[in-house]
Amino acid sequence: MDILQQLKFTRSALYMPASNARALEKARSLDADMLIIDLEDAVPHESKADARAAAVQYAADGVTGKIIAIRANGADSVYHADDIAVLAQSRANFIVVPKVEGPDDIPDAGKPILAMIETPTGLYAAREIAAHPMVAGLIAGTNDIAAETGIRPGPLREGLELALQTIVLAASASGKPRFDGVCNRLDDMSGFDAECRQGAIYGFTGKTLIHPNQIAIANQAFGADAAAVAEAEELIAASRGGAQRFKGRMIESMHVDEAKLTIERSRHRTGAAPS
Numbered sequence: 001m002d003i004l005q006q007l008k009f010t011r012s013a014l015y016m017p018a019s020n021a022r023a024l025e026k027a028r029s030l031d032a033d034m035l036i037i038d039l040e041d042a043v044p045h046e047s048k049a050d051a052r053a054a055a056v057q058y059a060a061d062g063v064t065g066k067i068i069a070i071r072a073n074g075a076d077s078v079y080h081a082d083d084i085a086v087l088a089q090s091r092a093n094f095i096v097v098p099k100v101e102g103p104d105d106i107p108d109a110g111k112p113i114l115a116m117i118e119t120p121t122g123l124y125a126a127r128e129i130a131a132h133p134m135v136a137g138l139i140a141g142t143n144d145i146a147a148e149t150g151i152r153p154g155p156l157r158e159g160l161e162l163a164l165q166t167i168v169l170a171a172s173a174s175g176k177p178r179f180d181g182v183c184n185r186l187d188d189m190s191g192f193d194a195e196c197r198q199g200a201i202y203g204f205t206g207k208t209l210i211h212p213n214q215i216a217i218a219n220q221a222f223g224a225d226a227a228a229v230a231e232a233e234e235l236i237a238a239s240r241g242g243a244q245r246f247k248g249r250m251i252e253s254m255h256v257d258e259a260k261l262t263i264e265r266s267r268h269r270t271g272a273a274p275s
């Protein structure tokens with residue numbers, strides 16, 4: 001399956017520091033659809049060069065059944081230009097570019113880009129960023145959005161709603177996938193579950209993660225379970241075209257399209273090969 005098609009059905013995207021060899025090894029056997037090997041915030045300055053080499057080697061080795069993305073350092077850092085030059089030649093499926101503030105920040109790397117929206121300027125430009133032909137999708141950087149704006153998110157991210165919905169609208173205006181930000185609370189699994197469901201309700205197509213214990217919950221929230229598939233099949237079978245009643249609600253053609261997407265999503269399993 002085409003890599004952009006796979007991205008469309010990616011439910012879980014697990015970050016890990018490129019400097020953490022144990023995490024990289026462990027990730028091979030985890031059920032995350034996409035691995036994001038981080039060169040930016042999770043890697044200390046003294047490890048940047050080694051981390052970049054480790055990430056490139058990891059992408060070259062490949063991981064069966066997973067998309068591999070590598071997050072470069074931002075355009076405001078001394079590492080950015082070298083990161084992009086090296087990652088452009090790597091076998092990573094995607095380059096993740098942090099703190100994108102406009103279409104001009106999208107590097108010409110000959111590889112699809114996942115653009116992170118994590119500043120107020122980036123939020124205002126999100127639609128133009130998403131429309132850039134090399135941008136394959138958007139990722140919310142909720143920690144940086146909070147830090148840059150002074151928003152103090154509540155337990156269900158009260159205060160971040162406008163930012164999150166701006167990212168969803170911008171990406172969906174270009175028909176591209178959008179990934180929700182990370183949840184820092186490592187041990188609050190019911191809170192994490194609620195946050196995943198909130199992200200799915202808002203229209204995110206998947207979620208970025210920081211720990212293996214978040215994968216199964218994200219896969220469930222952004223995937224299609226057996227009940228959803230059964231309902232979708234029932235709806236398609238019942239559809240006669242035009243408006244009609246179905247199980248106490250109105251359905252029209254867009255609901256049939258949604259039902260088909262649910263079935264497609266349930267059938268999808270990633271199987272990315274290095275590019």
Ligand SMILES: CC(C)(COP(=O)(O)OP(=O)(O)OC[C@H]1O[C@@H](n2cnc3c(N)ncnc32)[C@H](O)[C@@H]1OP(=O)(O)O)[C@@H](O)C(=O)NCCC(=O)NCCSC(=O)C[C@H](O)C(=O)O
Nearest residue numbers: 015016017022023026027038041042141142143144210211
């Ligand atoms: C957050 C952590 C530092 C927690 O680490 P730790 O307490 O050491 O984890 P555990 O002991 O619970 O780990 C248990 C086992 O799982 C493996 N592990 C942990 N995390 C990962 C991972 N991300 N990927 C793969 N494997 C992982 C451990 O190795 C243990 O395995 P074993 O040895 O078999 O017992 C840590 O989880 C971590 O570093 N997470 C990722 C941090 C990261 O990448 N951050 C950058 C991206 S987030 C971001 O930047 C947000 C965005 O930009 C924004 O603005 O919002």
Ligand SMILES: [Mg+2]
Nearest residue numbers: 118141143144
């Ligand atoms: Mg960030």
